[in-house]
Amino acid sequence: MYYFDNNATTPLDERVLEVMLPYLSTAHGNASSAHRYGRKARAAIDTAREQVAMLVNAYPAQVIFTSGGTEANNFAIKSSAAQAGHLLVGATEHASVLNAAKSLEKQGWRIDTIPVDNNGLVQFQDNLLQQDTRFISVMLANNETGVISPIKNIVETARQREIIFHTDASQAAGKIPVDFDAIGANLMTLSAHKFYGPQGIGALITDKTKVLEPLLHGGGQEKGLRSGTENIAAIVGFGKAAEIAHDEINNRVIHYQGLKQQLEAYLSSLEGIEIVAESVERLPNTTMVVVDDIKGETLLLGLDHEDIAVSSGSACYAGKTEPSHVLVAMGYSNDQAHNAVRFSLGKEQTAADVHQLFAAIKKQLDKMRSLALAVAI
Amino acid sequence: MKLPIYMDYSATTPVDPRVAEKMMQCLTMDGNFGNPASRSHEYGWNAEKVVDEARQHVAELINCDPREVIWTSGATESNNLAIKGVANFHSKKGKHIITSKTEHKAVLDTCRHLEAQGFEVTYLDPEANGLIDLKKLEAAIREDTILVSLMHVNNEIGVVTDIAAIGEMTRARKILFHVDAAQSAGKVTIDLQNMKVDLMSFSGHKIYGPKGVGALFVRRKPRVRLEAQMHGGGHERGMRSGTLATHQIAGMGEAFRIAKAEMEQENERVMALRQRLWDGLQEIEEIYVNGDFDHRVAGNLNVSFNFVEGESLIMALRELAVSSGSACTSASLEPSYVLRALGRNDELAHSSIRFSIGRFTTEQDIDHAISLIQGSVSKLRELSPLWDMYKDGIDLSTIEWTAH
């Protein structure tokens, strides 16, 4: 089976698994316990915090571990919600950002979206701001299209007006260099399982200029900002995945770029396939296409027969078959959006794998089109 | 014998090797590493299957419908979701919540947070044995009470609450009943077909499963409604968004499966070990068991050693991994709030040790622990001016101390 759905989740790197194993068996302390088992767990968490900080050029004290990207996004958006106001989110954000923002409406918040152009780039303008705009959230890179958001001017404006700026870097981290300090965001979301770490762990990075209201109340772990017994095995795995990503990021970018160029060159040779946001800067591992007249779901099933796993956009709409809100925001029709398929490459994949993918796509498209033709005749 | 001897099973348990094995199968490229929400390929389907199986195992241990089990990141999140979720959803009906002073911090801190938002919370005082007097609970119920939240088994003193009786009381009054069962699952029988509990929190790592995963039981009949606290892709029927961590869930499912199969035997064995420990400790003068001795889980023994200070005792017992008070507060120097709520004076609260034993504790462990404790207590009492005074027949309560 060929797995081209690495933006949904990645398999665990074996080096990550190796460091996690002791914490799944013998090293089993609760990091809050004062005895030796507990202290060992605490030390392991400290190391992981340093590794995660290093990946995004932040300080360890700026890292708050959460149960994943969804929690980090919820935490970010609800962390300063006490005083209602106006909130701006990018139109193509992940559901966890959009829905967390929407949940604040009940508390009197007004939510507006920053539109995107046909290429998925946020079109931020000062006239979107209101007197009481308190929070802006724009993702670093889109999970479906891979489009990298131009956020420099948004961050500058947010700084000037003392608006809290949050960016969801779940998809960017581990695929391109991410520098929290240089980005200048107040808050940033990370998710381990998007870059070969374990599922169930993520982090919110904070510049510590704002007082955060915790999302989870309890034993006061993570300096009171995130209660709950630390998931040590996952935290240690997250740290290792971050360390590896930090070490390998340049090679990964080159590797991905090569494969992506190859894939997109292949795809361009086919009739009736459009590469979404082809001309703008995207994640080096992500290619989304819209296929004329063939439903994404149909092509997916066809590819599944060829032992190839891809997705029709976001995996997170558990069970729903609504068209991708990302493509709709970019101006695609509902029909076109239904015809989208996303290929997201992995770090272990080779030119031969990509060739295999292409051959399968071509075979399935030919088959489906000849069938369609037959029906039409 | 492996030192230090682990006697802190209430803080966390080691992962059962069978659980670790199950988790391993979900971690690598060859395994079920997929995102269970991926509906377009086998990796996703397989992961979903694993998640469903695990849900079934959890449901079997607690006798409920698998669809009533919502995955979370742990009992803390389950408690937050249950309490805030109910409070937010039913706030028009009423804004009064009843809980007790000996709940876990995840419940107490969440209630305090709700108080800041305009809810009223009654914190019941437990009796001296740690149990809640049902008459006092009944008396605390008001017209606008929407939720009662009480733990099944206390994490520090191990006492077991009669949740079946409380469930009858709350159901009759149409008040929702949430139970934090993090410490009871796998140790005490939970039968949700017959117990009128509406919401119940579970933890993976207190029952030989992994950390970072838990569950919330949300009753379907009569249907319990709550407001989601984690918004996103609409996982877990909209009640809890976030990618499901397949390996963690698989581990928790296996832990619950094993618990169901082995609970009865294990309780017998652990109970015998605890009795052995207690028999050994009873040779020491001036010790007190905290919490009702009979209504408690098999693995817990919480003892105060009079005239010995708790932290120095923990230090003397370096070869024993035990805790004084709950793990979540042990970084601070405050005496246990649970013991204080029972009316224990500060000295006895300060000198308490929680021994919690479990699946991998052996008789040798217990015997070694007894001799360590006997030696340490006698050494520290030799050092203690309070012990001298006690031996001289001086009533310490008559002395005017220079508090600093």
Add this chain to the structure above:
Amino acid sequence: MAYSDKVLDHYENPRNVGALDSSDSSVGTGMVGAPACGDVMRLTIKVDDNGVIEDAKFKTYGCGSAIASSSLLTEWVRGKTLDEAAQIKNTEIAEELALPPVKIHCSVLAEDSIKAAIADYKKKQEVTEE
């Protein structure tokens, strides 16, 4: 909590544990702290005719740092005059034992105990002189 080697040493091998005969007019007793606060120190000193502390004993109910602070104190005050002993500062004790900030109060208590013992001794002398 991580303890320094010196704290561990005093805790494992406390020096001068015990009590001197408090009915003796050359013995001063200082008992400070409270059980409710988690530490009580009782220091007894025996003072010779030249005002030099010839012996000191302690008993302490408290954490390892409290035990170590009082144990160290007995070593330091032996052979000192009352005036010298009264000069011992808690910061010196804390520094010597490398106490973490949350344990500084233990050294404060030790300082208080020697002051209280000296005061008790002096009070006894006044009584006997009369």
